[in-house]
Amino acid sequence: MTRKESIIQSYELARHQYTSLGVDTAQALKSLKEFEISLHCWQTDDVSGFESPDAALGGGGIAVTGNYPGKSRNIAEMRQDLEKVMSLLPGKQRLNLHASYGEFGDSFVDRDRIEPVHFQGWIDWATKQEIALDFNCTCFSHPKADGGYTLSSKDEGIRYFWVEHVKRCRAIGAEMGKQLGKTCIHNIWIPDGSKDVPVDRYTHRALLKKSLDEIFEVEYPTEYLKDSIESKLFGIGAESMTVGSHDFYLAYAVQNKKLICLDNGHFHPTEQVGDKISACLQFVDELMLHVTRPVRWDSDHVVTFNEDVVLIAQEIVRSAAFDRVHMGLDFFDASINRIGAYVIGTRAAQQAMLYALLEPVDTLKSYENEGKNFERLALLELMKSKPFGAVWDYFCMQEGVSVGEDYIAEVQAYEKGVLSQRKEA
Numbered sequence: 351m352t353r354k355e356s357i358i359q360s361y362e363l364a365r366h367q368y369t370s371l372g373v374d375t376a377q378a379l380k381s382l383k384e385f386e387i388s389l390h391c392w393q394t395d396d397v398s399g400f401e402s403p404d405a406a407l408g409g410g411g412i413a414v415t416g417n418y419p420g421k422s423r424n425i426a427e428m429r430q431d432l433e434k435v436m437s438l439l440p441g442k443q444r445l446n447l448h449a450s451y452g453e454f455g456d457s458f459v460d461r462d463r464i465e466p467v468h469f470q471g472w473i474d475w476a477t478k479q480e481i482a483l484d485f486n487c488t489c490f491s492h493p494k495a496d497g498g499y500t501l502s503s504k505d506e507g508i509r510y511f512w513v514e515h516v517k518r519c520r521a522i523g524a525e526m527g528k529q530l531g532k533t534c535i536h537n538i539w540i541p542d543g544s545k546d547v548p549v550d551r552y553t554h555r556a557l558l559k560k561s562l563d564e565i566f567e568v569e570y571p572t573e574y575l576k577d578s579i580e581s582k583l584f585g586i587g588a589e590s591m592t593v594g595s596h597d598f599y600l601a602y603a604v605q606n607k608k609l610i611c612l613d614n615g616h617f618h619p620t621e622q623v624g625d626k627i628s629a630c631l632q633f634v635d636e637l638m639l640h641v642t643r644p645v646r647w648d649s650d651h652v653v654t655f656n657e658d659v660v661l662i663a664q665e666i667v668r669s670a671a672f673d674r675v676h677m678g679l680d681f682f683d684a685s686i687n688r689i690g691a692y693v694i695g696t697r698a699a700q701q702a703m704l705y706a707l708l709e710p711v712d713t714l715k716s717y718e719n720e721g722k723n724f725e726r727l728a729l730l731e732l733m734k735s736k737p738f739g740a741v742w743d744y745f746c747m748q749e750g751v752s753v754g755e756d757y758i759a760e761v762q763a764y765e766k767g768v769l770s771q772r773k774e775a
């Protein structure tokens with residue numbers, strides 16, 4: 351039997367098993383193909399960005415550990431890496447850019463001066479790749495963020511600088527959406543917070559509200575731009591108080607019809623972002639997700655197929671919220687091959703979606719409605735050993751990308767041929 355024949359045969363056997371449970375595998379694969387995940391550009395270069403040749407992540411309570419060779423050093427290398435990643439992923443994804451990744455040429459363009467023209471190269475590239483772009487203001491790794499406060503700063507000059515930056519970022523995002531004909535989601539995350547217990551939380555939060563109001567004064571058509579705001583519990587150096595807490599942003603999002611962005615590394619370790627989806631969706635139209643793997647803290651390890659991610663996927667599917675929940679990734683691991691990390695994490699998120707799509711939701715719901723909780727638990731347990739891997743392999747084959755473990759060799763070849771040729775700058 352050829353490899354192809356065995357993949358097809360395994361799929362057919364799997365299909366029968368799912369069909370007998372009332373699950374349509376073909377429909378599941380159709381939905382999976384339509385579900386676009388927003389790839390975070392910052393996994394290719396450890397969140398360094400290209401504002402200056404020696405740009406590196408600094409401040410803001412996020413940290414990248416590791417020094418695996420081969421990180422992308424410029425935009426050409428980054429695009430090359432992204433194209434490699436996308437060639438190893440089934441379906442079509444989006445790209446999530448940070449403002450620090452513009453094409454600034456030889457001159458230094460400060461954050462309050464950036465314009466759509468600095469991102470035209472990305473728009474052209476995305477047009478060629480036939481993908482959509484999402485965008486993020488970069489309110490960290492900058493001297494004006496060193497004081498610990500940006501949009502909530504009591505220093506009017508600093509606050510104004512960041513308001514201007516974010517306003518410009520929204521204009522850039524809207525331009526991306528307009529040119530690409532696909533809505534761009536612009537996300538705001540700021541590092542603002544305090545290491546030790548502050549006494550004036552109120553003023554900082556009032557200032558953040560004021561800044562957001564100023565930023566959102568300009569309205570863009572929703573076909574071009576949608577806005578999300580990302581909450582966080584704490585960061586390194588901001589252990590005692592984060593200005594943009596979940597309460598703050600959720601309330602702001604509800605009151606101002608914005609998207610709330612839930613990063614599953616930004617809550618207490620036992621809180622489940624999956625549980626928050628159906629709660630938030632009662633009050634906001636749409637959600638943005640940053641899917642990550644927090645190991646003990648917001649460590650941004652590579653996403654794996656774990657219970658947290660599966661619950662997120664299940665809640666999207668069970669809530670029939672495919673069009674209302676946008677999934678982006680947010681992890682950065684510099685201790686292993688970065689391209690491999692990317693592919694593992696994105697495939698894991700896609701697999702979680704597939705797992706959720708292959709769930710016999712109707713049967714499970716009717717068990718639940720009838721109070722048959724033993725039956726519900728039994729079926730949920732049974733689903734864990736169903737041959738969903740066979741459906742996944744078939745999907746990859748249909749999509750013309752590496753099946754099963756084949757992508758390991760592809761990443762190794764890319765490391766040998768491309769990444770290892772990159773000398774440290």
Ligand code: RNT
Pocket residue numbers: 392397412486539580582613640648680
């Ligand atoms: C930080 C937030 C934020 C960043 C990116 C780079 O804790 O998760 O989303 O990771 O903007």
Ligand code: ZN
Pocket residue numbers: 539580613640680
């Ligand atoms: Zn995030």
